[in-house]
Amino acid sequence: MSRLDSMLRRLTAQRDGLNWAAAQIEGLDGDVLDMGLGNGRTYDHLREILPQRRIWVMDRVLQCHPDSTPPAEDFLQGEAEPMLRKLAASGPRIALAHYDFGRGIKHEDVAEAARLSPLIAQVMIPGGLLISGQPLVGFPQIKGPDNIAPDRYLFYRT
Numbered sequence: 001m002s003r004l005d006s007m008l009r010r011l012t013a014q015r016d017g018l019n020w021a022a023a024q025i026e027g028l029d030g031d032v033l034d035m036g037l038g039n040g041r042t043y044d045h046l047r048e049i050l051p052q053r054r055i056w057v058m059d060r061v062l063q064c065h066p067d068s069t070p071p072a073e074d075f076l077q078g079e080a081e082p083m084l085r086k087l088a089a090s091g092p093r094i095a096l097a098h099y100d101f102g103r104g105i106k107h108e109d110v111a112e113a114a115r116l117s118p119l120i121a122q123v124m125i126p127g128g129l130l131i132s133g134q135p136l137v138g139f140p141q142i143k144g145p146d147n148i149a150p151d152r153y154l155f156y157r158t
C-alpha cells in the first residue's frame with residue numbers, strides 16, 4: 001500500500017472513530033482532550049461535532065492552521081508528561097480523549113504511547129472513551145465502529 005493510501009485510510013478511520021466516539025459519550029458529563037494539536041484538523045473536527053463540550057488540546061508547539069487555534073485557556077502547551085499532570089491536578093474530568101501524538105516512527109510512537117498511558121489514565125473519568133492510533137496500555141480495549149479495521153484505530157473504555 002502506498003503511503004498516500006495508508007494516510008487516507010488513517011484519516012478516514014480517525015474521522016469515523018471520532019464521530020462514533022462522540023455519539024458514545026452522549027449522556028456522560030465531561031470534557032474532551034485531543035492529544036496532538038498538530039495542524040489542528042482533529043481539534044477542528046471535535047469542535048464541530050461536540051460544540052457543547054470543553055475541548056482541551058495538547059502539543060509542545062503551537063503550529064496549527066490559524067482557523068484552528070484553540071483558546072489560550074484550553075491549550076496545554078508543553079511536553080505531554082507535565083501537561084497531563086497539570087490536567088490531572090484538578091481531578092479526572094475527561095470523557096473522551098483522542099491520542100494523536102507521534103511522528104510516524106512506529107517503535108518510538110508505540111513506546112511513547114505506553115509510557116504516557118498511566119498519566120492518561122489519571123485524567124479520564126470512569127466510563128469514558130479513549131481512541132488512539134497507537135496502542136495504549138492498561139485500558140480495556142473495546143470494539144469500535146464496524147467500518148474501521150481493528151488494527152487501524154484503537155478504542156478503549158476507561
Ligand SMILES: C[S@@+](CC[C@H](N)C(=O)[O-])C[C@H]1O[C@@H](n2cnc3c(N)ncnc32)[C@H](O)[C@@H]1O
Nearest residue numbers: 036037038039040041042059060079080100102
Ligand atoms: C500527528 S501530529 C497531530 C495531528 C493533529 N491531530 C491534526 O489533526 O492535525 C502529532 C503532534 O503531537 C505533538 N507531540 C508528539 N509528541 C509529543 C509530546 N510528547 N508532548 C507534546 N506534544 C507532542 C507534535 O508536536 C505534533 O504536533
